Amino acid sequence: MKKFMDENFLLENETAQKLYHEHAAKMPIIDYHCHLNPEFIAKDRKFDNLGQIWLEGDHYKWRAMRTNGVDERFCTGKDTSDWEKFEKWAETVPYTMRNPLYHWTHLELKTGFGVDKILKPEAAKEIFDVCTAKLRTPEYSARGLMKHYNVEAVCTTDDPIDSLEYHIALKNEGFEVKVLPTWRPDKAMAVEVPAEFRAYIEKLSEVSGVSISKYSDVIDALRKRHDFFAEVGCKLSDHGIEEFYAEDYTQAEIDVIFNKVYGGKELTHEEILKFKSAMMVEFAVMDCEKGWTQQFHYGAIRNNNSRLFKNLGPDTGFDSIGDFTVAKSMSKFLNRLDTNNQLAKTILYNLNPRDNDLITTMIGNFQDGSVAGKIQFGSGWWFLDQEVGMINQMNSLSVLGLLSRFVGMLTDSRSFLSYPRHEYFRRILCNLIGKDVERGALPASEIEFMGKMVEDISYNNAKNFFQF
Structure with missing residues (x-):
């Protein structure tokens, strides 16, 4: 009987063990999507x-x-x-x-x-x-744990109105781990509750110095903040959406919709979709112009338990997998950008495992040879961030795309103790490849290339893709 969590935990054969111990284990960590509090890093929080x-x-x-x-x-x-x-x-x-x-x-x-x-x-x-x-x-301490786990860079998740004061302090101090912001503008298109949207836009106006009275002013203000994020070192955006928004709209329609919601009136469902569609395009264009990578985490139904949401607020454990139909809208959104040469490097994270093959075939439609793996199928996210979920994601990417160009794992966590999730992922990856070698599905003569492949997925691909 194998011992629980020994040095060969999850590594079922000699090839898997060789790939992990000689290649994956030594690679630094780039945690390109997390929810760490940058203040805790800047002040080196003690627990x-x-x-x-x-x-x-x-x-x-x-x-x-x-x-x-x-x-x-x-x-x-x-x-x-x-x-x-x-x-x-x-x-x-x-x-x-x-x-x-x-x-x-x-x-x-x-x-x-x-x-x-x-x-x-x-x-x-x-x-x-x-x-x-x-x-x-x-x-x-917070920083001590990051160094303990050989973390090279982390990207936090930040709102356009955030001051980024702690990122700036860390940058000026020269902290050895890169702590970079990520642009997360979800609230700028959250028009479901007019009063909350107006309050947010007023804060955006204040921090940007742009007087906002019409839709174009909002875009001007967001562009100023986008520029500011870039100055601080931001290289990625992230969008938490239920589904992809790709409605047809005219600029005149969007101007009217903004005036309506900013004036305190509720929008129809069709108007909400049009507004979100317009904003998604604006965000994507900004990212493309700067060479950023855009990330889309889609498919969660959030705050299902209204009683406990009222008492405890969001992000307290009452979200679940949704069953949205996304293929046509996702294709339309990506195609709209690609047609105008405005499609940035993109990572798509699905939350429903039924969509694995859908995503993998979709990303193949928009690879253009400019960057290896320009459109990525993101690692198993949230409820899929576990052994079966990660294996299924990598199997789908392997048979319908190029696993070798995958940018690998992230923690998506608020905890400074979550970095072993990278080790967990790397062990699963090495075991997946090792099993293929042992059963003759991959040639043992190419183990040197496979070692490099493991190193690339663990670290090199992300470093090159995000240009860290």
């Missing part, structure tokens, strides 16, 4: 204990704890101690077997703290105390 760094803001764990019958006060409660929350998490962990949380938890303990013990109630206090003691040493 009081393991419960704080693990459970603060982690809706993955909260979701599992609720499912295990844990009361909400041990998830998001303000009057519950970190130890009490951790104790409930430790009670939940044994029940997460075969959920990726079980692997992530023990991989983080092992790689972050050198703890090989299985987390369960009887081991909770010892593990909490050992890890907490380490967290109170300088090398376990």
Whole structure:
């Protein structure tokens, strides 16, 4: 019987082990999409204990704890101690077997703290105390953990109205890990609630210095902020959308729609789609002009539980996979940009596994030879960020595209302990290729090329693609 999480964890044969240990393991990490708080990096946050760094803001764990019958006060409660929350998490962990949380938890303990013990109630206090003691040493600060995991660059997720003051401070200081902003302008096209949209546009006007009274003013203000992001080092945009918006519209229609919603009137469903379609094009054109990469995370149904959303707010564990029909609108959107030579490098992340082959065939339509893998099928995201989801994504990309040109893994996380997800991905990748070699589906004589391929997917492709 194989030992749990030994050095060959998830590596089922000698070829997989060779590819991982000699090639993947040594590569630095480029975490090109995450939700880390840049203030924590700039101020080099110190964490009081393991419960704080693990459970603060982690809706993955909260979701599992609720499912295990844990009361909400041990998830998001303000009057519950970190130890009490951790104790409930430790009670939940044994029940997460075969959920990726079980692997992530023990991989983080092992790689972050050198703890090989299985987390369960009887081991909770010892593990909490050992890890907490380490967290109170300088090398376990926010920056210390980034260096510990050999992180070379991270891209945070930032709104156009953000000051980017912490990115600027880090840049001026010369911190050895690149901490770059990512342009996330979702709120600039969120016209469903007129009052909230107007409040946002007024903030945009304030930070940009552009007086806004019409649609073209909004675009001028966004362009100024886009320029500012570029000056700070931004190279990527990101868009969290339910589906792709590619309605036909005229400029006159968009001007009228903006005036209507800015004036406080609710829009029809058709008007909302037209406005979002126009904004998506504007964003894409800005990105193309600067040579940025645009990312689209689509397919989530968010805030399903209205009662708990009202009490706890967004990003607290009440989202799920949607079943949107996207092929025609996605094609129309990409084609509209490509026709005008305005299609930037693009990464498409789907959330419904049924769309894997759809995405992989779609990206092939818009490769133009200008950049290897110009249009990318992004790694398994959110609910697909697990062994089966990642294998299915890579299998689809392998048979319908070029796995060798894949830009690889990202954490999509708010936690400084999530970097082992890169190791998890790399082990799965090496095992996938190793199994093909062992069964004769790939030639063992080409192991040197396969080693380079693994290094490229783990690190080099991202570094070259994003021009870090």
